[in-house]
Amino acid sequence: FKKLWAGIFFSTGDTDPSSPGGRPAGAAAGNGCGRFTAELCSLYQRVAVAGKPDAGARALLEARSPSAVGARLKVPALLVQGQSDSLFTLAQSDAMARTLTANGAPVAVDWIAGGHDGGDRETDRVERRVSTWFDRWLKRDTSVDTGPAFRVSRTGGVDSTDGRATLRAATADRYPGLTSGTTDLALGGTPQTFTNPPGAAPPAVSAVPGLGGGLSGLSSLGVGLSLDFPGQHARFDAKPQAEALRVTGTPTVRVKVTSTAADGSAVLFAKVYDVGPDGRQQVLPAQLVAPVRVEGAKAGKDVTLTLPAIDHEVEAGHRLRLVVAATDLGYASPVVPARYTVAVEGPLTVPTAPGLSNRAAALPRWVWVLPLLGLTGAAALLLTARRRTAAPAPDPELTGVPLQITGLSKKYKGGDRYSVRDLSFRVERGQVLGLLGPNGAGKTTTLRMLMGLITPDEGEIRVFGQAIRPGAPVLSRVGAFVEGAGFLPHLSGRENLDLYWKATGRPAEDAHVDEALRIANLGGALERAVRTYSQGMRQRLALAQAMLGLPDLLILDEPTNGLDPPQIREMREVMIRYAAGGRTVIVSSHLLAEVEQSCTHLVVMDRGRLVQAGPVAEITGSGSTLLVSLSAEIDDVLVEKIDALPGIGAATRTEGGVLVRLDGIDPTTLIGELVRLDVPLTGVGPHRRLEDAFLTLIGGAA
Known part of the structure; x- marks a missing residue:
């Protein structure tokens, strides 16, 4: 009851x-x-x-x-x-x-x-x-x-x-039931006698109905609420697990029960705990317990206990513990004192549902909106269900394209100004793409939309042909380090990486942890608490985290912040090697010299719009950007003269001359116009510095 x-x-x-x-x-x-x-x-x-x-x-x-x-x-x-x-x-x-x-x-x-x-x-x-x-x-x-x-x-x-x-x-692809793929675990312990106290008080605590939700939802993370009073229960332990064991379904165990009650009955509450390596910390999965009433047990009676149905992973080094108690807070129990003896007659049989496969899922909302009555809640749910907004169908022609952005726009919250406006570009396999722009250009907003963290107002993003939505499955092929990484400071670097990978739900062997750790190059610090790390060490750990699983598309936002010159060089080499293996890297950075050395292609943004996209060599040296060398001192009047010429997109003073972006005028005509203006010209040639080309493209200090 x-x-x-x-x-x-x-x-x-x-x-x-x-x-x-x-x-x-x-x-x-x-x-x-x-x-x-x-x-x-x-x-x-x-x-x-x-x-x-x-x-x-x-x-x-x-x-x-x-x-x-x-x-x-x-x-x-x-x-x-x-x-x-x-x-x-x-x-x-x-x-x-x-x-x-x-x-x-x-x-x-x-x-x-x-x-x-x-x-x-x-x-x-x-x-x-x-x-x-x-x-x-x-x-x-x-x-x-x-x-x-x-x-x-x-x-x-x-x-x-x-x-x-x-x-x-x-x-x-089929419901496995509660008893598929069973594994037997031997339980140790001799027959144990315990008491049902007068009035069934104090009762053991498994859950507080309607109130224990926060803890029950975190039981798989080692958090829970349970209490068994000494002398009121028996317990039997299995051996520690050599490897992780996922229990999905109802464990069962055969026991012999003897009761001193006048009618030979016994009311028992059976549960299985996950016990930590120290043998003391124990967690009750989902805070559930199974009640059982045994009749005719005066001389002993064999009973098969069916434990609560759960889905719970027992980590390596942990063990399962069977507890059989005389009381439980949520249930009625006999108020007359009695003594019960319980002996284990067989192994603990746990179901594993071997046909299940893991996949990533969206981050949850933590909402405390629980209907009290199950039928009423279900009816309300069905009546208020919103029609699903179907995601666009995959584009088969883009299945081999890591990223294509088309007409992407996003307004600032509560206003008409755009943080990103009508942005379109495409990234191919093997490229290291540098995303450049001054502060406020819309780079981080673009990356956040790419990760499904915010929704665009217009346009679409496709990764390997799949439209991006929050929690889209294709995001499992993307590794990202955007706006800094959050780590649990009390855990070591290795523990943080392990916990992050567990959250993806993918097999441990798919993590490629060794490759990621070689990249991090943290040495012995990997075993220290993250709170002791320097900024550079945190950056390297964040890079390793982003590269777990060797994603096909790697997104890095300012990855060199806090790194010294040797570490920056190492980061550069990592990105180049990573893309050389057929994968793709997108890096947003303000260190233009590093971008110039590590990136094969560039996307330059300013005020939310695309300014130019293409190979680094094209943007820095060929095509539309030229360096005009002068024999005289350069002043603002001279730069304004050049900037006012028809067919000039922009002119910017720089060391050694003036950077000129052509827009409708060829280099030969430009030289003629400069001579006509009596500009002290010593040469016109291709520009080779990304910094100067970048400043030209965005209009100098603007």
């Missing part, structure tokens, strides 16, 4: 007779049942006093359950179930999935983060999936993608910018 949840329901339903809706006949005022019908009111009062349902209660509950009509349900069903939910556990969606599948109905199962205990961090994603499900089965639109047959959201780490848990997803 779920004591706390039932109490919450009936106490919130006990309304004043004068309130809208009133109270139906048979429901007495102040009886704790409120607007519930008389027969349900009577059921609750009997069960709340007895602590267990009688035969009449069971019959009524079964008659009102969806299981009563399960055999008649044959419509397509999307089952969305919260993992942190002590009211409706994952076993509920499993039972529905098995029933509907047996009826021949199309079924998809989605285990979301949160639940009645854990808040709702995936409202937008679930609403989009509900919309597409309706589009497919109500509108009969066969072109929509309703998603995988099974999806589970997993906590993958912590976003270092705001401390929020990040989510990733694992999917399968």
Whole structure:
């Protein structure tokens, strides 16, 4: 009997007779049942006093359950179930999935983060999936993608910018159920005797229904709330894991239970903890516990315990611990004292769902908007679901193009001014592209739109033919270091890299950590806390983080900040070698001499617009930018004369002469015009310095 949840329901339903809706006949005022019908009111009062349902209660509950009509349900069903939910556990969606599948109905199962205990961090994603499900089965639109047959959201780490848990997803083309791909773990420990205390108090704590969400959602990161009182439980440990083990489903174990209660019964609460290497720190996945009532155990009785359904990774060096307790805060227990003895009769069998594959998922929102009633919440969700905005289809002609930006514009918030306006350019494989422009040119805004961090007002960005949206799967092929990297200061450099990669949900062997660490070149500092790092060391660690997984497109925003000259040279060589392997690098920097030495192509921006794009050699030395050498001292009047000539785009004074950008005039005609103006000319030739070409392109100091 779920004591706390039932109490919450009936106490919130006990309304004043004068309130809208009133109270139906048979429901007495102040009886704790409120607007519930008389027969349900009577059921609750009997069960709340007895602590267990009688035969009449069971019959009524079964008659009102969806299981009563399960055999008649044959419509397509999307089952969305919260993992942190002590009211409706994952076993509920499993039972529905098995029933509907047996009826021949199309079924998809989605285990979301949160639940009645854990808040709702995936409202937008679930609403989009509900919309597409309706589009497919109500509108009969066969072109929509309703998603995988099974999806589970997993906590993958912590976003270092705001401390929020990040989510990733694992999917399968069929629902595996709760017992697929099992592994047996031997449990140690002799038979143990413990006590059910008088009045069942104090009770053990697994979860506080409706209130324990923040911690239950972070249980996979080693955070949780649980309490078992000494002398009121037995525990049995498995050996530490040699390698990580992902448990997906319901673990089971066979035990022998003996009870000293007068009727030979025992009420037990079974749970499996993840125990750290020190043996003391333990976390209860999803804060869930399984209640079991055992009858006829006076002389001992063999029982198979079915533990709560969970999706949880046990790290290498950690071990699982089975705890069987006599009490739990959320449930009713016998108030008469008794002693129970529990002995393990077999291994702990854990399901692993081997068919699941991981993929990256969007960062979550941390929203505490939890409906109290499951059916009411589901109905509200379906009624208010917004239609999904479909992403543009992939462009097959651009699948080999790392980046193409077309007509990109973004206005400043709350105004009509543009930070980026009508920007278009293309980047090919093997290029090291320098993104140049003065402060306020729109470079970082462009990079943030490219990463899906902000949405453009107009235009589109395609990476390998895929349109960029927040959380777009193709972003898994992009590594980025934009506006500085956030690290957890108390962790070492290596631990930060490991945690970051875990958050991606990709296999550890795909990280190519050794290559990234060679680039970082931090030596022994890699094992020190990041808070002890210099700025240069943080930059190198950020570069290594961006290069984990050897992404096909690497984006670096001011990567040389804080580096000394040898480190800058090393960074330059890294970028060149990286692109030489067929990958692409985009680097934004103010160090023009470094850009000139490391980049093959340039995009120059000013005031949000594209000024020029092309190979470095074309922009610095050939084509439209020339250096006019003079024999006399250069003054502003002379520069203005040259700038006023027809066909001159811009003229800028520089060391050794005047930089001239041609716009409709050829070099021969230019020389004739300079002679006509009596300019003391000593030569006109191609310019070879990026700094001067850059200043010319953006109009000097503007």
